[in-house]
Amino acid sequence: xxxxxxxxxxxxxxxxxxxxxxxxxxxxxxxxxxxxxxxxxxxxxxxxxxxxxxxxxxxxxxxxxxxxxxxxxxxxxxxxxxxxxxxxxxxxxxxxxxxxxxxxxxxxxxxxxxxxxxxxxxxxxxxx
Numbered sequence: 676x677x678x679x680x681x682x683x684x685x686x687x688x689x690x691x692x693x694x695x696x697x698x699x700x701x702x703x704x705x706x707x708x709x710x711x712x713x714x715x716x717x718x719x720x721x722x723x724x725x726x727x728x729x730x731x732x733x734x735x736x737x738x739x740x741x742x743x744x745x746x747x748x749x750x751x752x753x754x755x756x757x758x759x760x761x762x763x764x765x766x767x768x769x770x771x772x773x774x775x776x777x778x779x780x781x782x783x784x785x786x787x788x789x790x791x792x793x794x795x796x797x798x799x800x801x802x803x
Contacts, residue, residue: 766772
């Protein structure tokens, strides 16, 4: 049995050369895969943006509904606050106000509401 002893084979003189044709084929294959990968990533990104914007739109719609409901409630509160019956009840009850008597009423003519012009000088006086 001559094959019982195994010796490692040393090929120190064996040099592997690069196959330039295979390198070009590999580079061409890698470059050919880039455009479909870009299209795929753009499609995924567009889909994720669509979903994100959908969620944002739903959130804004809920916020709008909440604000519209709050506005409606505030308008109702405002209408109640300026209601004449309520104002009169507060004036009479809480503040103790009563309708004015005839001697307390002062009539104002419309001409008194117009902005007055420059004051008239007494006769015989000149402007300095």
